[in-house]
Amino acid sequence: MAEQVVIKRLGAKADGIADTATGPIFVPKVLPGETVTIERDGSRADLIGVDVASPEREVPFCPYFDECGGCATQHMKHGFYQSWKQETLAHTLRQARIEAPIEPLIDAHGEGRRRVTLHVRFPDRAMHVGYMAARSHKIVEIGFCPIAEPPLKEQAPGIARAIGEHLKAARKPLDIQITNTQTGFDVDVRGHGPLKDTDRLSLIDLAQKLDLSRLSIHGDAIVERRPPAIIMGRASVVPPAGSFLQATRLGEETLARLVTEACERSKRIADLFSGSGPFALRLAEKSEVHAVEYDQGSMTALDKAFRATPGLRRITTEARDLFRRPLLSPELNAFDAVVLDPPRAGAEAQAKQLAVSKVPLVVSVSCDAATFARDAAILMSSGYRLERVIPVDQFKHSPHLEVVGILRREVAKTLSRRR
Missing domain, CATH: 2.40.50.1070 (OB fold (Dihydrolipoamide Acetyltransferase, E2P))
Structure with a gap:
């Protein structure tokens, strides 16, 4: 049965939320303040029509938007969309009791999904x-x-x-x-x-x-x-079929730029969850890198690209399941910086080992704000300070967001630990 509701706010997945006597109802492709007609299915609803539209609404550019599940935000004006993504990240950090400055959202859609x-x-x-x-x-x-x-x-x-x-x-x-x-x-x-x-x-x-x-x-x-x-930096890589790849070329370039800038003074770097080397091959232009990834095919592709590219510092590779066998603190202590780019589940086990290590710099790259916040909180509880949080929007028109966090161990706590 159709009914009319008012959308109060948006959730983390871009669904609108209407508060009713029986609990919240989640409605896709709507905006706060809109009056809409819906058909309920439990706590979910299908949108039948927008009766009173928000001034932040615009016409989606894709003719399949109303039906397709691939995009969720094409009905949002650009400024509102950016603010919503930024606030979603801020809310996630607040829930984890993390206070850190969030920099402006970087648009990394480029020419689109590759x-x-x-x-x-x-x-x-x-x-x-x-x-x-x-x-x-x-x-x-x-x-x-x-x-x-x-x-x-x-x-x-x-x-x-x-x-x-x-x-x-x-x-x-x-x-x-x-x-x-x-x-x-x-x-x-x-x-x-x-x-x-x-x-x-x-x-x-x-x-x-x-x-x-x-x-x-x-x-x-x-x-x-x-x-x-x-192409990854100066190298040409042939990744294994179906292996991980950043969603857009500009997204990879942007993330790699932020990572390499943060690590520019580091002589020896561990690139954990390295994939086929989007960070390692760029970091090796100035630093020695040890790349670790579960998939042996990705490690082979990275090693082959490294050997075929002149002028790079040494890259060593290791096929290892970092969920079950994270690098331990004695291994980590050999590095000036550690880069983390785990899957959506995050890197909890590895973060716990970093927390008891002496590594001065951790650069955390994540496609999930909640697991980013969880892992950052582990590091911060042991003396790391979250200096920068940079949201990177390579999953444009979706609720997904890349986050780069730069965490540096505070000198006073490092000295007290060594004593």
């Missing part, structure tokens, strides 16, 4: 290709994605559909990740499982027709016609 993941599903006799609707497994079929880099924007849906056509006999749900690299598209398909020889040969032919650089199934390369290279 990687998209499209879904192929067969809920009926037809094949459906696109993104998921919000809080649903329903596919919203798209012809283009306006927040992707220009080559991906128009071509990615067609590539996903062509691959789906070649694999549709199995009718398995497919997730097709397409990355725009220096040498063309790098495509990794998940969900199908092992291929028959006929399917493998068919995909090799398709990769040639689509002019793909590399085509993989579950990270296993079916064909590599050109090494799918990513």
Whole structure:
């Protein structure tokens, strides 16, 4: 049954919150102060219409915005959007009882996302290709994605559909990740499982027709016609299929600039959760770096890029699960600085080891404000001071935010610890 409510505020995921006699109701794609008509489903609601619009509302630029779950904030004017993201981070820090100056939000969208993941599903006799609707497994079929880099924007849906056509006999749900690299598209398909020889040969032919650089199934390369290279500083890296990559080129460059500026006086640096080296390869222009990452393929790619790039200081690599086996304080004490860039779960175990170490500088990069705050609080309780908090918006039009925190051990507490 439809009902009318007034939106009081926004939550951390950009949903509007209406207070009712039965509790808060969460409504997507609305703004504070708006009167809207909704249909409830428990504490969630579908938006039926906006009856009284906020002056901060604008027309979304994507024709799929109302249905697609990929973007959540295109209806916000830019100034309001920036303030909301900044305040969301400030609120998260306050909840963790952290007081630190938050710098202005840096827009790092650049030309757009350099990687998209499209879904192929067969809920009926037809094949459906696109993104998921919000809080649903329903596919919203798209012809283009306006927040992707220009080559991906128009071509990615067609590539996903062509691959789906070649694999549709199995009718398995497919997730097709397409990355725009220096040498063309790098495509990794998940969900199908092992291929028959006929399917493998068919995909090799398709990769040639689509002019793909590399085509993989579950990270296993079916064909590599050109090494799918990513430029990181002065180096050219070929990451493993489907491995972690910052969402935008400008986002990576911005984060790397903030990290290298913070570490410019450090001679020996540990780059933990290093991936294929977006920070390590830039830091090595001035410092020795020890890079640690769980995935051996990423470590191999980083080492190969380092050896092929003249003029870099030494980079050593170590494949290690930092959740189960964090670097211990005696190991950490060999470094002048530690860079952390963990997954969304954060780096709690590693932060606890840093807290009892003598490392003077920690640069924390996080894609989750809550785990950033948790890990920073651990360090601050042992004598680190959070000097800077820099929000970086490379996940534009979404609630997600990158945070860079620069933590320095206070000299007085360091001296007392050594005594």
